[in-house]
Amino acid sequence: MLNVSLVVMADFAIKSNPGMESGIFIIKQALQIGPYHTQIWSYQRWVVGFLVLIDIWVIVWRLRRRYAQYQLQHIIRELHYIAQGHFDHRISFKVRGEQQQVITSVNSLVDSAIQSMDDERKIEQSKDELITNVSHDLRTPLTSIIGYLGLIEDEQYHSQEDLLKYTHTAYEKATQMKSLVEDLFEYTKVRQTSAPLNIMSVNLDQMLEQLAASFELEASKKNITMSAETKPSNLMIQADAEKLGRLFSNLIANGLKYGDGATYIKLTAQQKNNEVQVYVSNDGAKIPEKSQNHLFERFYRVEESRSKATGGTGLGLAIVQGIVDLHHGNVKVESNEKETSFVVTIPIGYQADQAN
Structure with missing residues (x-):
């Protein structure tokens, strides 16, 4: 019309x-x-x-x-x-123009939110597991300390020898608790990626020789020889000397505790391009293959090594992993019937802005 x-x-x-x-x-x-x-x-x-x-x-x-x-x-x-809570649902249809960008952005946003929720859930679960494990490991020696001190308090001993035995046991348990607390404190520090590092020039040759010498007495009690070698000699790297020393000390201590039947522990460092590889090797018992992928998890210990004589806090290798991550390197284990080696690879020159 x-x-x-x-x-x-x-x-x-x-x-x-x-x-x-x-x-x-x-x-x-x-x-x-x-x-x-x-x-x-x-x-x-x-x-x-x-x-x-x-x-x-x-x-x-x-x-x-x-x-x-x-x-x-x-x-x-x-x-x-x-x-409404259907977080597994995604907008599946396709359109043209700017609305497709909206759909893509919405789906990506939902995926990101789900990932964040999963990460947060894992963090909370990890915290709960940490509290549970620490509580368990602290409660056991604390119960023994209270028990033996209670016997002393109630004068439930028959001789001076019994009294010394009770106090010695309480002292050992207290030392065990102190070790756990120190390891836990160190673990929380190395897990904080924002924690500052005291980067300096480190003579790796001298550090490994000093570490070998410091463990020589303990190793000799188990008929284990200590040795250190660096190629080239006087190899200099940029690293936090204190944390690097803790890293290799933990690996050496791990070899002394769990290297059943070992006759030597060798510290070998070699330069490869812009990186340095350090091997902490011993000829003790092979680490089971099923355990090798879990060694660097906190509180994990190979089942065969859970004993009063060798059982540690289970944080030593987790601390090693944390220190290696702070230096933007990596660590792995190689174990067979002849030799077990922990291989640490870190850059020679530390870069603060380098991605982990």
């Missing part, structure tokens, strides 16, 4: 203006082609055609706009569904 009204109005305007009507007639006469003087001009046809094109454009625009609104409403419904 609108188109008809416009045509009628245009026709009335032309007919009511003789000059315009005369001009249009002249144009029509000039636009005749062929032997039959076919006219290609008719303002009514042109006006109608133009209006039809406008109508088609308006219809297409409205349909596309309505479809875009429908897609947006569908996306909003999907978002509401996910927000």
Whole structure:
């Protein structure tokens, strides 16, 4: 109806203006082609055609706009569904244009949120496990300390020898607790990636020789020989000397505790390009393959080594892993029937902005 009204109005305007009507007639006469003087001009046809094109454009625009609104409403419904707790749901349909970017962003956001929730859940679980393990490891020696001191308090001993025995046992248990607390404190420090390192130039050759000498007396009691070798000699690296010393001390102590039947512990360092590899090796019993992938987990100990004589805190190798991570290196274990080696690889030059 609108188109008809416009045509009628245009026709009335032309007919009511003789000059315009005369001009249009002249144009029509000039636009005749062929032997039959076919006219290609008719303002009514042109006006109608133009209006039809406008109508088609308006219809297409409205349909596309309505479809875009429908897609947006569908996306909003999907978002509401996910927000209700269906975090495993994703917006699966494909659209064109900017709305597809919205869908992709929403799916990525949900994936990121789920990952963050899982990480937070694992952190909470890890904290609970840490508290449980520490509580268990502290309660056992603490119970013994209280028990033996209680016997002394109640004078439940028959001789000076019994008294010394009780106090000695309480002292050993207290020392065990102190070791656990120190290891736990060191573990929490090395797990803080933002903790500052005291980076300095370290002569690795001298450090390994000093470490071998410091453990020589303890090793000799078990008929184990200590040795250290660095290639090239006087190899200098950039590292935190205190933490690096703790790292290798833990590995040596681990070999002394668990290297059943070992006759030697060798510290061997060699430079490879811009890295240094340090091997802490012994010829003791092989570490079971099923345990090798778990050695650096906190509180993990190989089942065969759980005894009063050798059982440690279970944090030594976890501390090693933390110190290696702070230096942007890696550590692994290689164990067979002949030899067990812990291989530490760290960059020679420390870079504070280097990714872990």
